[in-house]
Amino acid sequence: MYRNGILPSGKVMLAYIRGDIEVDSTAFSCSSCHLRAGLGSFEGGVVTPPTTGNKLYKPYRRPPSLGDTPDRTGRYIYAKTVLERPPYNRQTLAHALRFGTDPSGQQFNDVMPRYPLDDTDMDVLISYLEALSSDPSPGATSTGFSFATIITDDVSQEDRQALLEPLQNFIVQKNHQLDLYNDFIKFGYYPTIEMKHAFRKASLDVWELKGPPETWRAQLAAYNATKPVFAVLGGMSNRSWQPIHDFCEEQRLPCLFPITDLPAISETGWYTYYFNKGYAQEGEATAHYLNRLQSLSTKTSILQIVQDSPVGKALADGFRNSWRELERPAVTTLTLTARQLNNKNTVDKLLKKHKPSVLLLWTDSGMVPQLPKLVTKLAPHGSIFVSSGYLGKKTATIPEPIRSRVYITYPYRLKPYVGSQEGVRDANVPILSSAKEFGERRITSRTTTMLKQTALRGLNLLYDNLYRDHLMDIMSMQMDLIVRDYERLSFGPGQRYVSKGCYIIRLGSGDTPDILPQSDWVIH
Numbered sequence: 001m002y003r004n005g006i007l008p009s010g011k012v013m014l015a016y017i018r019g020d021i022e023v024d025s026t027a028f029s030c031s032s033c034h035l036r037a038g039l040g041s042f043e044g045g046v047v048t049p050p051t052t053g054n055k056l057y058k059p060y061r062r063p064p065s066l067g068d069t070p071d072r073t074g075r076y077i078y079a080k081t082v083l084e085r086p087p088y089n090r091q092t093l094a095h096a097l098r099f100g101t102d103p104s105g106q107q108f109n110d111v112m113p114r115y116p117l118d119d120t121d122m123d124v125l126i127s128y129l130e131a132l133s134s135d136p137s138p139g140a141t142s143t144g145f146s147f148a149t150i151i152t153d154d155v156s157q158e159d160r161q162a163l164l165e166p167l168q169n170f171i172v173q174k175n176h177q178l179d180l181y182n183d184f185i186k187f188g189y190y191p192t193i194e195m196k197h198a199f200r201k202a203s204l205d206v207w208e209l210k211g212p213p214e215t216w217r218a219q220l221a222a223y224n225a226t227k228p229v230f231a232v233l234g235g236m237s238n239r240s241w242q243p244i245h246d247f248c249e250e251q252r253l254p255c256l257f258p259i260t261d262l263p264a265i266s267e268t269g270w271y272t273y274y275f276n277k278g279y280a281q282e283g284e285a286t287a288h289y290l291n292r293l294q295s296l297s298t299k300t301s302i303l304q305i306v307q308d309s310p311v312g313k314a315l316a317d318g319f320r321n322s323w324r325e326l327e328r329p330a331v332t333t334l335t336l337t338a339r340q341l342n343n344k345n346t347v348d349k350l351l352k353k354h355k356p357s358v359l360l361l362w363t364d365s366g367m368v369p370q371l372p373k374l375v376t377k378l379a380p381h382g383s384i385f386v387s388s389g390y391l392g393k394k395t396a397t398i399p400e401p402i403r404s405r406v407y408i409t410y411p412y413r414l415k416p417y418v419g420s421q422e423g424v425r426d427a428n429v430p431i432l433s434s435a436k437e438f439g440e441r442r443i444t445s446r447t448t449t450m451l452k453q454t455a456l457r458g459l460n461l462l463y464d465n466l467y468r469d470h471l472m473d474i475m476s477m478q479m480d481l482i483v484r485d486y487e488r489l490s491f492g493p494g495q496r497y498v499s500k501g502c503y504i505i506r507l508g509s510g511d512t513p514d515i516l517p518q519s520d521w522v523i524h
Contacts, residue, residue, distance in 0.1 A: 001125050002132070003036065005029040008124060015113035028113050032493065036270075037469035038132040041477065046109055053130035056088045093129075094122050133467045137252075139230030140466035144201035145459070146227060147171075150220075150235035150244055150258065153210045162443035163236050163259060167204055170233075170451045174202040205229065209237075209244075216243045224251060230468065233455060234258055234447050240310060245272050254468050256475075257450040259443050261389060262310055265317075269496055270472065273454070275446060275486065276499040279311050282387050282409035283318025285502035286360065288523045289407075291326045296358075301379065302331040303356035307341060307363040311390050315362035331360075341367060351377035359384045365394035375402045383407055388505075392439035396513065403507045407518060411502040412442065413487050414515055442485050449483045487521040 005013045005025025013025035030051065035041050038052040049060060061084040085102045092103040097115050100108040117125065139146040149167055151160055181199040207223045209216045232248065235258035245264035248255040248271045255271060261278040277284065290296055304319065306312040316333060323331065332354060340346045341363055347370065351359070357379040361367060367374075368391065374384060385407045388395045398406050458475040473493075481489040486499040501521040508514035 001121070002030045002038075002128055007121055013115060013117070015115050017113050018110045023113060025113070025115075033111075035470075035473040035476075035493070037465070037467045037473050038129065039465055039467075039470050039473065041473070046111060051129055052132045052134070054134060056093060056129065058087050060085050090126055093126055097122065097125070133465070133470065136466040137230060137468040138228035142200075142464065142466075144203070145231075146203050146205070146229045147231055147233050148205045148207045148223065148229040149233050150207045150209060150237075150255075152216075152237035152239060153208065154238045155236050159236060159441065159443055162441070163234060163447055164206070166444055166447045166451060167233055170456075171202050171204045174200075204233070207232075213239060213243045217247050220244065220247045224253070229253070230466075231256060231455070231471065232258075234450055236260070236443065237262075240264075241272075245269060248272055252468060254471055256455050257446070259441070259446060262314055263497075266496075270494070271468075272496060273475065274497050275489075276411060276502075277318065277497050279314035279387065279389060280318030280321075281497070281500075281502055282389060282411060283315040283320070283362070284322040285409055285411075285504065285519075285523055286385050286407075287319045287322035287326060287328075289504045289519050290358065291323075291328065292523070298329065300358060301354065301356045302358040302360065303351070303354045304331050304333040304360040305341075305347070305350070305363065306333060306335045308335050308337045309364075311364075311387075312362045315387055315390065316360075319360060338364075338366065344370060344373070347374065348377060355379055357382045361386050362390065365391045368394050368397055371406060372399050372402050375405050378405075385409070385504075388438055395438040396507070398507055400507075400509055400513075403509070403513070406506065408505050408507070409502055410505050410515075411499070412485050413483075414503060414505075414517060445484050449485065449489075453481055453483060454478065454489075 001007060001013060005015070005028065007013050015023050015025045015028055017023050017028070031038075033041060033043075033046075033048040034051040035048075038050060039055075040048045040050045042048065050056070085104045085106065088096065088103060096102055096108070098117065100112060100114045102108070115125075149163070151163065155163075178199045178201055205223070205227060207220065209219050231254040233256055235244070235255065237244070237258070237260055240262040241258055241260040242262075242264045244255065244258070245266070247253075249269055253271055254273075256273050257275055258272075260274070263274040263276075263278050263280075264272070265277060265280055290302070304316055306316040312335070316335075320331075320333065334350060336346070351374065355378075359374065359378060359382065361374070361384050363386075371384065375382070378384070383405050386395070386398075386409070388408050388410045391408075395408060398408075454475060457478065458471050461474050462470060476491050476493045476495065478491045480491070483489055487501055489498040490500060491498055502523065503517050503521060504519040504523070506516045506518055508516055
């Protein structure tokens with residue numbers, strides 16, 4: 001009822017706004033405004049107050065806000081917003097939900113739906129609100145947070161260190177700031193509310209996963225039972241993140257921006273934030289790029305050759321799913337083993353048979369030497385699409401004579417990032433100004449972005465509301481961010497892949513070729 005607007009019977013909740021306008025409760029669910037943790041929001045000039053039992057059954061006064069002054073037209077943007085009220089009880093709360101009037105007789109804002117629920121359904125909803133965000137989440141206390149990061153045993157020692165160094169520095173800095181803060185208090189410094197809740201002790205455990213992925217869940221459960229944590233900060237695996245994703249969803253455990261090119265692709269996942277959809281997003285970008293080409297007719301022959309691997313499958317699935325959503329006709333997809341791909345006659349025969357104008361070649365770098373011959377097998381002016389992530393550093397070795405015919409997916413920023421200090425940027429962060437940086441994992445820079453620009457902001461705004469769902473709610477309301485590795489990170493309720501763009505590029509001439517963008521950043 002609260003999250004989806006569905007009654008226990010399975011029917012849609014009846015609701016009205018602005019007096020008698022019937023609305024679909026699946027679109028106007030309680031959580032869409034009061035958010036999942038029930039602690040409210042602010043949007044479009046409307047303050048949505050908390051709706052948890054802990055808050056409802058106490059007197060409420062809306063805190064002062066800069067928006068309390070009129071705008072240029074003289075309009076108060078908080079008109080019809082409750083300023084102060086006495087505590088609710090079950091009876092007055094039921095009346096408020098049905099008729100839109102609080103215990104003091106104040107009318108709710110017209111955007112708040114009225115729900116004509118019967119007594120049984122009303123009891124269910126009120127009981128849910130009473131229990132909502134009633135106890136602090138595991139891993140959080142008034143004095144500190146416990147965190148973990150997750151690393152699987154296929155991660156090299158070099159990559160492991162690139163991940164752990166910023167995480168461990170973050171914990172050290174947090175605890176050092178707490179020590180300084182406590183020293184200020186000793187000398188009579190009176191902190192603001194923001195400072196009082198921003199400084200808490202922090203710890204970080206490393207949850208190392210060993211062996212096949214089907215054993216990971218048991219290992220994660222053992223770690224979590226021994227010492228529960230409030231959130232997982234980052235993490236890294238070269239294999240699919242799906243088993244870890246599933247565990248975090250099951251345990252309602254936030255997992256913030258792991259370094260993975262094989263994330264779980266889900267429309268319903270709530271507790272894991274990803275930078276993007278990894279290889280699947282490169283496939284999606286290719287579909288949208290081709291869809292926008294005026295020169296591409298419905299009769300254009302497209303062949304998708306896929307290496308039999310998790311990476312190849314992710315690229316192909318990303319393309320196929322987006323191509324279907326664009327209502328384009330299905331393309332021919334052939335999955336080949338690495339051995340078959342290395343047999344030049346096998347690929348030659350397939351190209352001769354299908355005569356594609358567009359070849360989607362989702363393979364590793366072993367196919368780069370064959371590209372010149374493959375181009376000759378395409379229809380006149382045909383093109384090949386490859387993944388820079390899958391080719392890695394070998395992307396820069398694509399032979400110069402065919403570079404005008406080879407299109408490359410690239411999901412990172414192209415132009416240098418300038419930080420908050422004018423003209424200053426982190427020298428340790430690689431920026432792709434030429435092809436020499438292909439294959440860079442960007443482990444440290446992306447982990448630093450997660451810590452400084454997303455997770456830390458969310459943690460500092462929790463105040464004394466130590467709930468995992470509230471952390472996810474806060475993070476979902478962040479403004480767009482311009483960061484080092486991506487052109488833009490975009491947030492929103494339920495959005496869990498925050499970089500939604502990808503470039504399609506070609507290479508210029510020379511041994512260290514320039515990058516020639518063939519598309520804008522956001523193309524889907």
